[in-house]
Amino acid sequence: MPAEIILSNARVVSADREFLGSLLLRDGVIVQVDEGLSHLARAQDLGGDYLLPGLVELHTDNLEKYLSPRPGVDWPAASAVLTHDAQIVSAGITTVFDALSIGDINPQGRRLQQLQLMLDGLVQTSAAGLLRADHRLHLRCEVSHPQTLQLFRELVDEPLVQLVSVMDHAPGQRQFAKEEKYREYYMGKYQLNDAQMDEFITEQLANSRQYSDAQRAAIVDICQTRGLALASHDDATLAHVQESVSFGMAIAEFPTTLEAATASHALGLKVLMGAPNIVRGGSHSGNIAAAELARHEVLDILSSDYYPASLLQAAFMLAEQDNGYDLPRAIATVSRSPAQAAGLHDRGEIRVGLRADLIHAQVHSGQAVIQQVWRQANRVF
Template identity: 70%
Template sequence: MLTEQILSNAQVVTADRVFNGTVVLRNGLIVEVDEGRSRLPQAQDLHGDYLLPGLVELHTDNLEKHMTPRPGVDWPSTSAVLSHDAQIIAAGITTVFDALSIGDVNPKGNRMKKLPGMLEAIASASIAGLTRAEHRLHLRCELCHPDTLSVYRDLVEHPLVQLVSVMDHSPGQRQFALESKYREYYMGKYHLNTEQMDEFIVFQMANSREFSDRYRRAIAEDCKARGLSLASHDDATLAHVEESASYGMTIAEFPTTMEAARGSHRLGMGVLMGAPNVVRGGSHSGNVAAADLAKEGLLDILSSDYYPASLLQAAFILATQDNGCELPQAVGMVSRAPAHAAGLDDRGEIRIGLRADLIQAKNQDGLPVIQQVWRQAKRVF
């Protein structure tokens, strides 16, 4: 039996314009997009709110906060996944790539031990139909960890894995070109004293020399063979960017400088920046501001990173700034562009024939407030 919904009197945000209109959903797909209000009695009146495509999130470690809500506290995994999922869908994110970190840069951490349980909890909750967003997996590979390659090979076979990124968080690399910044960040975050920090730096630099180049090459070759999307992370120089492009990477996550962003864009890599960077007005670690990249036409994709609700808010903020970016283009950075970058061409836009992943949002003094969310035409929020 055909199931049909009519969403009317909405400010419909398509790929290139915003208009008051009506969108018809049938069997999980968008089947009509028209200007004007529907006169049919069964049409749902959205009262002039925005109707937007469901958001696509490529890089969030939000699940980790639910798995370990406090230091030393391990929360039951299925409960943690469902709490994370509820927060994701409430932010309007209908497709999420949960980032699982392979290789722990925290000398006191136990991320590696939790990986199999996290993966299984996501998979089992999804299979059981308990999650409201569609969950896929993003393997974040810390190249300077001795066990990264073997763990990657164990996890990459999972059918939910669709995106991989490679990174080297050791002193002198990418994000931490200055050892002083590295010391400041890790001593503050992990509460290390000077002696512990000295030992950790020696350990990380030795591991980087031994493993990083070899692991980067092996993972890149494996991703190419499997047809997985591959991302760089924290590239800072043109040399970094050219190396990433030579390995077939198509997404540049969080380039730290204008030079790296410009080079990534020129070489056809989608430049991904943090939505919190936009909302806060700049990088918390002193790197290039996402808004500055947008002004230069170098920003392609936004990620909520550590704060899910930042994603849609950042799009609305960008649309108000002097950067030549109107709302349809800004919304595309959190829907169409990330979907395409991950090889998902069936979603990310309000267009006939695509999945009916949609958001109703009220504009409250510039803040988009989520009212309803549909995933494949099923209301999930």
């Protein structure tokens, strides 16, 4: 890492404004932020392009596609992690919470078999210093699955685990309040015929009734004891939100209705929605659109979910829509707000004293194009 870096002639996006300015980076930290240009010969001229804080991603299952690049194909875990890491960094994400799914409702799924492989791959490559982004773990707990609590207890003390979400994807509630959407989604995803789908629904409903409430409460209690950040998932009603508040949740992931999102925001939960929802113009499940929540100014965090490049693109699109989000506020949804929600107060903003996690980007015809990425002042893309 160079002892000192100067970035000049940049369109700096800070927490509350945009300005043409310069940054001085030293020992991995932002030590000076100035308006105007630096005239020092060693300054790097960014040509008036955007200089943004590195993105913070709280919920992505992108790694899974590299563990199983085709049906029936298992890829070596370390190689999969490195490929995933390269894509994450190229999307401007400098801190990523890789989501590991505990409990799998897919009748042909391999998530449970891959769980330890994914974990081992992340731990080994991180310990060896091979990763360009800062990787943390997000345990996604499907509380309707019979093995979830047991598996969670086996994994929760892994030091990389810093965020836990609880979810129940049974039909007739939360994400899939409309059964026809549930049928459409899972018949297509798992290639089930009508009879298989009927059996699948019966099994999911039975498991939800038997396991969900008890496992949700137990997981929350374990997280509270360890001081782990907690997220709800797919809250749809005021009752769901009140339960999440009683559990001490910090984040409301993907609320499915305006009522739930508004109540979550008002009660102090940070409302997280999918960046692909912004880019595509709506929810693939037929639920509330992220842009609609932005119009009501209750959208706090964006997540790339399944498409890393959507994160920065969605932030720029959000700033152009008819809502209360200018560019600094829109960029905060992918940097400062997720960092703070996860308890990371040393990053997510261009400010003296914070980590020099930065993105140099251009915008061409509405498309954000990343030119350079720094993590703690070390160029990683």
